[in-house]
Amino acid sequence: MAYRFMTNRIVPSSNRLSKRFIFIFTISLSFTYLCYSILFCCGTIMPTQSYEEKRCLHHKNVGSIKLLQKDCIADKRSALDETLNVALTHQGSSNARNQSRNSALPITHKRSIAPSEYNITVAQKYGNKKLPNALIIGVKKGGTRAVLEFIRIHPDVRALGTEPHFFDRNYDRGLDWYRGLMPRTLDSQITLEKTPSYFVTREAPRRIASMSPNTKLIVVVRNPVTRAISDYTQTLSKKPDIPTFEELAFQNRSQGLVDTSWNAIRIGMYILHLENWLQYFRLSQIHFVSGERLITDPAGELGRVQDFLGLKRIITDKHFYFNRTKGFPCLKKPESSSQPRCLGKSKGRTHVQIDREVIEQLRDFYRPFNIKFYEMVGQDFRWD
Ligand code: A3P
Numbered sequence: 001m002a003y004r005f006m007t008n009r010i011v012p013s014s015n016r017l018s019k020r021f022i023f024i025f026t027i028s029l030s031f032t033y034l035c036y037s038i039l040f041c042c043g044t045i046m047p048t049q050s051y052e053e054k055r056c057l058h059h060k061n062v063g064s065i066k067l068l069q070k071d072c073i074a075d076k077r078s079a080l081d082e083t084l085n086v087a088l089t090h091q092g093s094s095n096a097r098n099q100s101r102n103s104a105l106p107i108t109h110k111r112s113i114a115p116s117e118y119n120i121t122v123a124q125k126y127g128n129k130k131l132p133n134a135l136i137i138g139v140k141k142g143g144t145r146a147v148l149e150f151i152r153i154h155p156d157v158r159a160l161g162t163e164p165h166f167f168d169r170n171y172d173r174g175l176d177w178y179r180g181l182m183p184r185t186l187d188s189q190i191t192l193e194k195t196p197s198y199f200v201t202r203e204a205p206r207r208i209a210s211m212s213p214n215t216k217l218i219v220v221v222r223n224p225v226t227r228a229i230s231d232y233t234q235t236l237s238k239k240p241d242i243p244t245f246e247e248l249a250f251q252n253r254s255q256g257l258v259d260t261s262w263n264a265i266r267i268g269m270y271i272l273h274l275e276n277w278l279q280y281f282r283l284s285q286i287h288f289v290s291g292e293r294l295i296t297d298p299a300g301e302l303g304r305v306q307d308f309l310g311l312k313r314i315i316t317d318k319h320f321y322f323n324r325t326k327g328f329p330c331l332k333k334p335e336s337s338s339q340p341r342c343l344g345k346s347k348g349r350t351h352v353q354i355d356r357e358v359i360e361q362l363r364d365f366y367r368p369f370n371i372k373f374y375e376m377v378g379q380d381f382r383w384d
Contacts, residue, residue, distance in 0.1 A: 123158060127184035131175065132160075132191045134216040134309055135208065137277075138199025139267055141230040142220035143291040145347055146328075148194045150302050152335045153319065156311050158183040160193040161336075167208055168201040175211065190309055200266065200273050209280040216309060217281060222291030223383040224268025224370070225362045229351050231264040236352060246358050253358075258365045268366060271373040278376075288377050298329045 136144050152159040164170065166178045185191050198204040199219055208215050222230075232245045242248070249265060251257040260266055267273075277286065287308040294301045299317035306313050323330040323342050330342035342348075367384055374380045 123184050123186045123189055125184075127158075127186045127189070129179050129182045129184055130191050131179050131211055132182065132193050132215070133212075134190055134192045134218065135198065136192070136194030136196070136218045136220065137204070137208075138196045138219050138273075139221060139227065139270070140196040140200075141227050141234065142196070142222045143289070143294045144194050144196045144220050145343055146294055146298070147218065147220050147289055147301075147305065148192070149334060149343065150298060150315065150319075150331065151192065151305055151309075153331065153333070154306065154311055154314055156188060157190050157192055157309070158185045159191075163195040164193055165195050165197065166193075167204040168195065168197050171203070171207060190311070199277075200263075202276060205277045205280040213280070215281075215285070217277070217286045218289060218305065218308070219286060220289040220291050220294065221270055221373075221381060223381075224270065224366045225359055225383075226351075227268050227291075228264045228362065229354055230349070231267065233349055233352050234346065235264075237346075237349070245352060245354055249358065249362065253361075256361050256364070258362065265362075269369045271369050271376060274373065274376060283377070286377075288379060290379075290381055292381070295328060 136148055138144065148159055151157050160181060160183060164178065164181050166173070166181075170177070182191050182193070198208070208217075228249070229245065232248070236242060246253060248262050249259060251259045258265055260269065274286075287305065289301050289305060298320050299315065302315045303313055306315060319332055320329045321332055321340065322328075326342045326348060328342060328348045330340060332340050334341045363384065370381070370383050
């Protein structure tokens with residue numbers, strides 16, 4: 001009927017063949033229009049917010065702690081940077097395959113992306129959130145931020161930028177909450193987070209072992225006397241009214257009685273904390289980074305970290321340069337930027353001047369602990 005109606009009314013004088021053609025043309029036009037309408041409709045109904053935006057809104061809604069909002073910003077920033085990031089490690093190695101991949105990106109993002117970086121971008125979109133396989137558990141002021149920022153330029157590592165403090169302060173929130181904080185990873189990638197206070201938290205080893213007894217642990221250790229002074233310098237910068245270092249460090253200075261209840265002192269008694277970890281983990285599951293060598297030879301230390309994590313050695317001395325103004329090694333191209341970048345102002349501060357004699361007293365205090373620690377880990381860190 002429709003056929004008759006259309007062909008007779010619209011082109012009454014046409015022959016039979018052209019009538020049939022017009023009918024088929026009209027039907028296919030209507031069908032195409034229908035398909036477009038459905039697709040357009042879905043586009044507006046389906047959520048267009050990026051995953052990260054949704055996650056941030058969710059976190060705001062549940063009224064979670066400041067950490068999460070900071071985390072959102074950091075993760076959004078790194079998500080954006082990852083999409084835009086230029087090849088860090090494989091610059092110049094992009095090939096025809098990459099170019100065809102790049103052509104799928106919006107025109108403003110077009111540039112040579114190495115396969116490894118493409119992995120990161122793909123993980124960001126299609127990977128899954130997993131509980132960490134590796135943790136930087138300490139020590140505070142040892143150089144933990146440097147290790148995290150350096151290792152995360154590896155294409156097979158995805159790290160949480162902020163410290164989640166799950167195994168010390170937020171354990172009650174549960175593993176699902178913790179997993180939700182993690183970046184998305186592909187199966188081939190390692191999920192990593194760092195919270196330096198884990199090393200000195202009594203419950204942390206048991207809790208981490210119950211998450212996974214195979215978790216790999218990284219501890220960045222530094223001369224405990226320098227570490228204590230660094231710790232105090234940091235506290236002083238936030239609370240200028242605290243007592244002097246000497247007052248806090250000793251119960252009785254003339255007798256050389258050190259106050260081991262002061263955290264800045266207690267953290268540096270590495271062997272005591274390590275013994276707690278060894279009740280739940282084998283020594284081979286713990287890798288010790290020298291905080292001193294991390295400054296003088298970052299590539300060497302990162303080489304060993306990569307070996308420990310079972311990663312290909314991709315981070316080499318080509319990734320670092322020594323920034324004379326900062327006085328520390330910096331990354332030529334960090335994960336979150338294509339510009340050279342040093343760590344922030346709170347890393348590498350000028351320390352408070354401490355009396356030479358006080359330093360000697362603390363050295364004497366730490367010596368037996370250090371020796372036991374060297375024996376246990378099979379490495380001499382040369383702090384004496
Ligand atoms: P100082 O500020 O006392 O010098 P953490 O990240 O664990 O808080 O450690 C901070 C320490 O990392 C700094 O202590 C600094 O010595 C050390 N560090 C190691 N490598 C660094 C780097 N490349 N840039 C800045 N600080 C670095």
